[in-house]
Amino acid sequence: xxxxxxxxxxxxxxxxxxxxxxxxxxxxxxxxxxxxxxxxxxxxxxxxxxxxxxxxxxxxxxxxxxxxxxxxxxxxxxxxxxxxxxxxxxxxxxxxxxxxxxxxxxxxxxxxxxxxxxxxxxxxxxxxxxxxxxxxxxxxxxxxxxxxxxxxxxxxxxxxxxxxxxxxxxxxxxxxxxxxxxxxxxxxxxxxxxxxxxxxxxxxxxxxxxxxxxxxxxxxxxxxxx
Amino acid sequence: xxxxxxxxxxxxxxxxxxxxxxxxxxxxxxxxxxxxxxxxxxxxxxxxxxxxxxxxxxxxxxxxxxxxxxxxxxxxxxxxxxxxxxxxxxxxxxxxxxxxxxxxxxxxxxxxxxxxxxxxxxxxxxxxxxxxxxxxxxxxxxxxxxxxxxxxxxxxxxxxxxxxxxxxxxxxxxxxxxxxxxxxxxxxxxxxxxxxxxxxxxxxxxxxxxxxxxxxxxxxxxxxxxxxxxxxxxxxxxxxxxxxxxxxxxxxxxxxxxxxxxxxxxxxxxxxxxxxxxxxxxxxxxxxxxxxxxxxxxxxxxxx
Numbered sequence: 001x002x003x004x005x006x007x008x009x010x011x012x013x014x015x016x017x018x019x020x021x022x023x024x025x026x027x028x029x030x031x032x033x034x035x036x037x038x039x040x041x042x043x044x045x046x047x048x049x050x051x052x053x054x055x056x057x058x059x060x061x062x063x064x065x066x067x068x069x070x071x072x073x074x075x076x077x078x079x080x081x082x083x084x085x086x087x088x089x090x091x092x093x094x095x096x097x098x099x100x101x102x103x104x105x106x107x108x109x110x111x112x113x114x115x116x117x118x119x120x121x122x123x124x125x126x127x128x129x130x131x132x133x134x135x136x137x138x139x140x141x142x143x144x145x146x147x148x149x150x151x152x153x154x155x156x157x158x159x160x161x162x163x164x165x166x167x168x169x170x171x172x173x174x175x176x177x178x179x180x181x182x183x184x185x186x187x188x189x190x191x192x193x194x195x196x197x198x199x200x201x202x203x204x205x206x207x208x209x210x211x212x213x214x215x216x217x218x219x220x221x222x223x224x225x226x
Numbered sequence: 227x228x229x230x231x232x233x234x235x236x237x238x239x240x241x242x243x244x245x246x247x248x249x250x251x252x253x254x255x256x257x258x259x260x261x262x263x264x265x266x267x268x269x270x271x272x273x274x275x276x277x278x279x280x281x282x283x284x285x286x287x288x289x290x291x292x293x294x295x296x297x298x299x300x301x302x303x304x305x306x307x308x309x310x311x312x313x314x315x316x317x318x319x320x321x322x323x324x325x326x327x328x329x330x331x332x333x334x335x336x337x338x339x340x341x342x343x344x345x346x347x348x349x350x351x352x353x354x355x356x357x358x359x360x361x362x363x364x365x366x367x368x369x370x371x372x373x374x375x376x377x378x379x380x381x382x383x384x385x386x387x388x389x390x391x392x393x394x395x396x397x398x399x400x401x402x403x404x405x406x407x408x409x410x411x412x413x414x415x416x417x418x419x420x421x422x423x424x425x426x427x428x429x430x431x432x433x434x435x436x437x438x439x440x441x442x443x444x445x446x447x448x449x450x451x452x453x454x455x456x457x458x459x460x461x462x463x464x465x466x467x468x469x470x471x472x473x474x475x476x477x478x479x480x481x482x483x484x485x486x487x488x489x490x491x492x493x494x495x496x497x498x499x500x501x502x503x504x505x506x507x508x509x510x511x512x513x514x515x516x517x518x519x520x521x522x523x524x525x526x527x528x529x530x
Contacts, residue, residue, distance in 0.1 A: 030245050030406055038410065039240065046417055053425035073302035080351050080369045082302070082358075099448055120448060124507065125274055127448060128360050129285075132293075144292065151289040158282055 048072055049081060056083045098170040100130030101178065102152065104163035108185055113167065116156075120171070133168050137181035142198055145182040150196050153186055157194070165199070248409035252522070253378045254336055256415065257343065259516040260371055261333030264346045267368060267509055268326035271353060275323055279356050281314035290357055308355035322352050339380030347372035364510040370418055371516060378411035415520035416481070419494075422517075423478040430471050439463030442470075445504055452503050470504070473497050481521055494518035 030038065051068060055061050069076065076082040099120035103113040119130030129148065136144040149166050156163070167183035184196035278284045290311070295301025310319060326349030332338035333346065350369045354361050435441040443458030445451050456463045477497050480490030498514030501507060 029247070035241065035245050038244070042244065042410075042414075046421065049418065050421055050425075053421060054428060056425075070300065070302075074305050077302040077305040078307065079373070080347075080354055080366075083366060123274075124362060125278060125284075125360055128362075132359055147289040147292045148285070151284060151286045154286060155282065155284050 048076060052076060052081055052083055098130075098134055098172065098179075100133050100181070101169050101171065102166065103169060104156075104161075104166045106163045108164040114163075116161075130170075133181055134170055137168075137170070142182065146184065146196050146198065149182060149184055150194065153194055153196065166196070244410055244413055245406055246409055247404040247406045248412065250378075250403040250405055250408050253375070253405075253408040253411055254380075255522065256371075256412070256516065256519045257333050257375050257378075257380070258336065259519045260343070260368070260375060261330050261335070263368055263509065263512050263516050264330030264333060264350075264372070265327055266330075266512065267365070268323050268330055268346075268349065270509070271326065272320065272323040275353055276316040276319040278360070279310055279353070280316040280319050282316070285357060285360075287311060287314055293357075293359055294355075306355040306358070308352045310352055310356040322349050325349050333375075336380065340376045340378075342380070343372045343375040347376065362507060362510065364507055364513045367418075367422060367513045367517065368509075371415055371513075374411045374414040374418065376411075377414065378408040379405055412520050415517060419517040419520065420478060420481060423474055423481075427471070427474045427478065430474070436467045436471055437464075439465075439467050442466045442504070452506060466504075470500060473500055487521055487523065491518045491521050494521070 029035075048068075051065060055065050055069065069082075073082070099118065101115055101119070102117040103115050105113050117126055119127045133145060133148060136148075145168065149168065153163075153166055163186065165183065165185050168181040169178035170181055171178045182198065184198045187195050187197050189195055276283075279290070281287055291297075291303075294303040294306050296303045310322065326346055329338070329342050329346035329349065332342035338345070347369055350365065350372065354365060354369065430436040430441075433441065435444065438459055439456075439461075440458045440463070442451070442453075442463035443456050443460070446453060446456040446463075453462075453466070456466075473493060473496060477490055477493035480486040480493055483490070495515050495518055498511035498518070500511075501514060502511035
């Protein structure tokens with residue numbers, strides 16, 4: 001029988017105290033029990049990672065995968081491995097991955113909408129927010145859209161921008177009119193807090209101009225298609 | 227017979243792949259690369275996190291809690307720990323960013339051992355858990371890399387490691403700067419990157435938009451690319467989409483092949499450049515390069 005290669009012989013030598021890193025004598029191989037423990041942990045860890053990544057993208061998930069991900073939430077979510085909430089692909093779903101604009105009008109009776117923030121020309125956070133708004137609209141989650149809108153309204157007030165109505169529109173690349181995702185009227189409560197009441201505007205042509213805060217002046221646009 | 231012999235070899239291969247000690251200088255190089263990435267990441271965080279994620283931010287606490295599913299069963303929101311849910315001032319957010327920036331600096335200079343990557347990871351998680359749907363792919367990869375780097379012990383600097391190793395070799399002793407955990411950390415980085423490539427490829431292959439150029443067109447419409455506006459099914463979009471897929475395939479294949487690993491590293495760097503061109507995310511491109519550093523050949527026992 002051929003003798004074992006020297007490398008293998010080296011790795012089977014073990015020190016009772018396991019790995020001694022960096023500051024002690026030269027590092028020795030892990031004892032067998034430690035290697036087994038590490039091997040199991042590595043297999044479980046990378047198995048879960050593969051499950052998370054590939055199920056994040058799949059159209060259907062089996063109940064078994066769902067249950068596994070649910071049970072491992074403390075590890076996956078707590079340690080930041082979970083990606084279900086994240087649009088991880090460079091390109092998400094075309095149904096909601098469109099440029100989004102946030103517009104407001106100072107007076108609910110006014111015919112003019114002012115373009116406030118456009119995800120197309122804004123930084124990556126606004127693009128992400130636009131993706132989220134599109135996904136919420138696709139899922140008809142008005143409450144989620146309302147949360148975004150209310151947060152923006154409160155922040156706008158602190159910056160001295162006051163308006164009565166806010167809307168979120170998505171820009172179709174080949175359509176003339178943007179698509180209305182959400183529109184609401186800002187209602188101040190007796191407590192001083194603000195709330196939003198969703199509205200649906202009648203279809204009609206109204207001009208749009210960019211706000212001085214937002215940037216350049218744009219050409220008028222038709223009212224978006226609800 | 228060959229199959230049986232191959233199966234019999236698996237434990238030896240597994241053992242050599244994961245548990246052979248490796249020179250510390252390799253992991254130190256990767257750690258320093260990640261230090262640059264982390265420092266840039268937190269410098270970027272300083273520009274937007276206090277503005278967005280404080281109580282007066284663009285996405286206030288109520289919106290943040292809603293989108294993690296707070297109060298809804300099965301969402302796992304109770305595992306999203308972040309000090310920014312309770313300490314909601316802008317100064318708290320700034321402090322988290324500054325601590326992360328400090329940790330990145332320590333990693334860059336090889337100071338702080340395991341604490342530096344763990345500190346950077348903790349600060350990154352604070353931001354991630356506060357607004358997970360604002361997290362970019364670069365942050366997902368970076369946080370994973372930081373945890374893996376925390377497995378490996380730290381040294382004062384790569385220079386001292388090399389000097390110590392050189393003096394030990396000249397004295398005829400075994401190098402005192404090898405570590406099994408450093409090898410485990412390197413392998414974790416390598417495997418994680420290959421999983422990422424595999425997932426990205428699977429994602430692109432199952433969408434026809436990457437085959438007919440629509441994906442590139444969509445990215446350009448969103449203002450994401452440095453390539454200007456591209457038509458969805460134009461020749462440029464189609465070629466770029468195909469090249470993106472090909473780059474993923476080629477880099478993954480070459481990285482898995484020891485003889486082609488150098489080419490794989492180069493292709494991974496090109497993939498990083500591709501990410502920057504297609505998504506304008508410099509940090510994603512830099513993250514790809516950091517992971518590529520984990521594949522750079524290094525002195526030590528023969529590797530798989």
